[in-house]
Amino acid sequence: MLLSIDWRASAAYRHANSIPAAGFAWEYLRRDEDYHRDFRAMARKKTPPPHRLEAFSQRWGLRFPV
DSSP: OOOSSOTTOGGGGGGGGGSOHHHHHHHHHTTOHHHHHHHHHHHTSSSOOHHHHHHHHHHHTOOOOO
């Protein structure tokens, strides 16, 4: 995945001053190649087994609505 912004430019992160904690965390998570690999593996399953979904959410600190 290639980002369309220069991650070194402070102007690219000006919006981070006004986003909630979850949005701020997403700024980091969306850049993690291991996360993308795990997500693709989960997405290949129409309905992932509960234990795999739980392991995925625990590893990445995610919560899913009931």
